[in-house]
Amino acid sequence: MLVIGITGGIGSGKTAVSDRFAARGIVVVDADLASRVVVEPGRPALDAIREHFGEGVINPDGSLDRAALRSKVFADPAERRWLEQLLHPLIGEEIRNGLETAASPYAVLVSPLLFEAGQVSLVDRVLVVDVPEDLQVERTAARDGNSAEQVRAIMAAQADRSTRLARADDVIVNDRGLDELDAAVEALHQRYLELAQARSVP
DSSP: OEEEEEEOOTTSOHHHHHHHHHHTTOEEEEHHHHHHHTTSTTSHHHHHHHHHHOGGGBOTTSSBOHHHHHHHHHHOHHHHHHHHHHHHHHHHHHHHHHHHTOOSSEEEEEOTTTTTTTGGGGOSEEEEEEOOHHHHHHHHHHHHOOOHHHHHHHHHHSOOHHHHHHTOSEEEEOOSOHHHHHHHHHHHHHHHHHHHHHHHOO
16 A cells, blocks of 8 residues: 655645545545544543643543643643653554555555654655745634744744655645645646556556
């Protein structure tokens, strides 16, 4: 199974791109979704987080208060490392399960931390969704209601733009309209179908 890893900074449009692959019948495994599943109530990771950070990161309904946790870990690199060491192996397992059961010509793994979390080892090619950093800040602030400073702090925790681009096999520059985005995805879809077909020939 050919696996394409989609990554890009916050606000770059990874979801817009992966949604277009999904619309073409391609299985999309979302690392963000996997990261939510592993901290659902009843999962061991949530108990460990509660024990480490206290009740302040738990909502009244027993679910994880992601915003409260985010503010703690982005303020303290040591806490972020603790959380990553807990969650990354569990998220990796969830992702592998999703990819192994994918029933499409190829599969897509979309992850903002493809490189940082070592998930690049699960993919055959890397597609980077790239936008100018000012546009990243503008889009994310508008979408999430965060300040520009908060957005830049999140960006600083991710691989920088030049590092991502240096490791890309394919790039979509997502700074124009949806028609252009759709055309870029369609061109790559056809290319990936060819690669998947070539791989399946004995």
